[in-house]
Amino acid sequence: LAKTTQPISMDSYEGQEVNITCSHNNIATNDYITWYQQFPSQGPRFIIQGYKTKVTNEVASLFIPADRKSSTLSLPRVSLSDTAVYYCLVGEGSGNTGKLIFGQGTTLQVKP
Amino acid sequence: DVKVTQSSRYLVKRTGEKVFLECVQDMDHENMFWYRQDPGLGLRLIYFSYDVKMKEKGDIPEGYSVSREKKERFSLILESASTNQTSMYLCASSPIQGPREKLFFGSGTQLSVL
Numbered sequence: 001l002a003k004t005t006q007p008i009s010m011d012s013y014e015g016q017e018v019n020i021t022c023s024h025n026n027i028a029t030n031d032y033i034t035w036y037q038q039f040p041s042q043g044p045r046f047i048i049q050g051y052k053t054k055v056t057n058e059v060a061s062l063f064i065p066a067d068r069k070s071s072t073l074s075l076p077r078v079s080l081s082d083t084a085v086y087y088c089l090v091g092e093g094s095g096n097t098g099k100l101i102f103g104q105g106t107t108l109q110v111k112p
Numbered sequence: 113d114v115k116v117t118q119s120s121r122y123l124v125k126r127t128g129e130k131v132f133l134e135c136v137q138d139m140d141h142e143n144m145f146w147y148r149q150d151p152g153l154g155l156r157l158i159y160f161s162y163d164v165k166m167k168e169k170g171d172i173p174e175g176y177s178v179s180r181e182k183k184e185r186f187s188l189i190l191e192s193a194s195t196n197q198t199s200m201y202l203c204a205s206s207p208i209q210g211p212r213e214k215l216f217f218g219s220g221t222q223l224s225v226l
Contacts, residue, residue, distance in 0.1 A: 031213065032211040032213045032214075033213075034211070034213040034214060034215075036215075041219075041220070042219060042220070043116075043202050043204070043217030043218055043219055043220050044155070044202075044215070044217050045217070046214055046215070046216070049211055049213060049214055051211075087154065087155065089213050089215070090213070091212065091213060099157055099160065099168075099170055099171070100145065100157065100160070100212070100213060100215070101157060101171070102147070102154055102155040102156075102157075103154065104153075104154040105154045105155075
């Protein structure tokens with residue numbers, strides 16, 4: 001059974017780089033790792049997705065080691081508006097018909 | 113932009129009522145999902161569907177059923193609402209082509225069962 005584990009909370013200050021790690025020991029071969037951001041009273045919003053090594057977009061970077069049993073979301077130079085809950089998502093089972101299981105989420109608090 | 117629309121933003125029902133939560137997506141996605149979200153418990157998968165008339169149980173299907181008669185619409189049904197089903201319900205969709213983990217979420221329905 002796929003299970004993801006993230007830290008419950010993290011604090012940071014404006015301008016710092018924040019790294020949030022997610023463990024997913026039983027990730028399936030064909031599944032991607034996806035991270036979401038959620039603000040209060042809104043649905044989660046896609047941030048970044050990767051399969052292996054490193055992916056970077058205008059918002060974040062995602063680092064995935066060769067064994068794919070974990071991933072790290074990196075937010076460069078955070079601001080107050082990055083205060084949110086961050087979730088990692090992996091699939092369970094192969095193919096297109098397995099479950100998609102979220103981690104518990106990491107509440108990031110950015111302080112001035 | 114993909115739009116996932118949930119029929120109600122807030123809903124108040126009484127114990128024992130039958131409750132329908134509706135979700136519609138406009139991007140012709142094959143996959144649709146229902147999650148519930150409670151403080152401290154994150155997002156938990158209730159049911160999902162990867163095709164019309166297909167449904168699969170998630171981690172917490174008890175007390176719920178679903179209906180997918182058309183590709184764009186996925187309904188969550190609480191047959192007899194109970195107070196422990198008070199929660200935020202989130203619908204999501206994703207395409208079957210490409211990584212299915214790229215989900216598009218609706219704004220959620222906050223359901224209160226009294």
